[in-house]
Amino acid sequence: MHEILLDAPLDMHLHLRDGAMLEFVAPLSARDFAGAVIMPNLVPPVDTLERLHRYRAAVATATAGHRFAPYHTLFFRAYNEAELLAARPFIIGVKLYPEGVTTNSAAGVSDIAAAAETFGLLERLGIPLLVHGESHGFVLDREAEFLAVYDWLARSFPHLMIVMEHITTAAAVDLLDRHTNLFATITLHHLIITLDDLAGGLLNPHLFCKPIAKRPADRDALLAAALNGHPKVMFGSDSAPHPRDKKEAAGCAAGVFSAPVAVPLLVDLFAQHNALDRLPAFLSQNAQRIYGIQPPIKQLRIRAESWQVPLQYGEVVPFMAGRTIDWRVVTP
Numbered sequence: 294m295h296e297i298l299l300d301a302p303l304d305m306h307l308h309l310r311d312g313a314m315l316e317f318v319a320p321l322s323a324r325d326f327a328g329a330v331i332m333p334n335l336v337p338p339v340d341t342l343e344r345l346h347r348y349r350a351a352v353a354t355a356t357a358g359h360r361f362a363p364y365h366t367l368f369f370r371a372y373n374e375a376e377l378l379a380a381r382p383f384i385i386g387v388k389l390y391p392e393g394v395t396t397n398s399a400a401g402v403s404d405i406a407a408a409a410e411t412f413g414l415l416e417r418l419g420i421p422l423l424v425h426g427e428s429h430g431f432v433l434d435r436e437a438e439f440l441a442v443y444d445w446l447a448r449s450f451p452h453l454m455i456v457m458e459h460i461t462t463a464a465a466v467d468l469l470d471r472h473t474n475l476f477a478t479i480t481l482h483h484l485i486i487t488l489d490d491l492a493g494g495l496l497n498p499h500l501f502c503k504p505i506a507k508r509p510a511d512r513d514a515l516l517a518a519a520l521n522g523h524p525k526v527m528f529g530s531d532s533a534p535h536p537r538d539k540k541e542a543a544g545c546a547a548g549v550f551s552a553p554v555a556v557p558l559l560v561d562l563f564a565q566h567n568a569l570d571r572l573p574a575f576l577s578q579n580a581q582r583i584y585g586i587q588p589p590i591k592q593l594r595i596r597a598e599s600w601q602v603p604l605q606y607g608e609v610v611p612f613m614a615g616r617t618i619d620w621r622v623v624t625p
């Protein structure tokens with residue numbers, strides 16, 4: 294029987310929500326991953342030490358019994374040095390959302406240049422800046438328009454570690470190689486789908502997310518970077534659960550729920566491209582090196598065995614619902 298072993302898979306961009314949704318989805322990530330970067334876009338956002346500690350406790354409870362390290366983040370605002378020093382031992386970075394660009398980002402930043410003082414503080418304190426990089430322009434151009442902001446940030450704060458979250462364009466992949474302090478995460482769905490899968494035929498709301506999936510040439514550039522184990526690129530699912538009635542609705546919420554299928558689908562994708570030897574870089578080693586983290590020791594055994602993705606996990610429709618996947622996680 295064909296099996297492969299994966300050491301410490303890491304999801305460097307994950308939405309776990311709070312309350313009942315957190316309790317339901319967190320174990321699905323904690324089962325297949327050794328750690329994950331937990332995004333802070335709750336309402337209200339995680340932007341005080343008190344909320345951070347409360348959220349850390351809730352995530353710890355929801356993932357109890359699993360070998361799983363939650364790497365927490367603070368929601369970006371104009372923090373002072375004392376606040377950042379107090380939070381630093383408990384966070385892996387600060388997550389910046391431009392105001393209003395996606396789910397729960399109403400408290401995001403409206404004028405990025407005006408936040409220079411905080412960027413300088415993060416740089417001096419060695420705290421990474423994680424960015425949802427989209428402008429308020431035409432939806433297909435939002436990431437491309439934001440690349441100038443990344444360029445400005447990388448040049449103005451050369452010692453600030455900047456992660457371009459969930460990149461979706463070939464131009465973003467190109468930008469990575471122009472600044473030593475720029476890194477990126479790529480989702481599973483952006484390695485597979487294009488705008489056609491979402492809206493080219495019958496509308497599929499379960500593939501609607503921000504940033505929106507782009508052109509085949511963009512998808513191919515992302516895929517090439519992942520399959521080559523590009524040293525500045527990490528896997529980040531951006532798994533973002535919304536209840537089915539919020540997705541199959543006028544005013545569909547943005548987000549693809551991929552957590553329970555991410556590892557087997559990545560194995561399948563890399564196997565199809567004869568690139569399984571590059572998967573550990575994309576799924577674990579690059580992130581460990583870039584962030585300087587040592588996740589818990591955890592080895593996943595994945596077997597060449599078909600299974601059908603459930604149509605729903607609780608109230609949430611997963612990525613590839615109902616489809617057959619040829620690889621199955623058999624441990625832990």
Ligand code: DOR
Pocket residue numbers: 308334395396425501502503504531533534547548549
């Ligand atoms: O599609 C998305 N959903 N993109 C994001 O940036 C946020 C996420 C969510 O929290 O639902």
Ligand code: ZN
Pocket residue numbers: 306308332531533
């Ligand atoms: Zn996200």
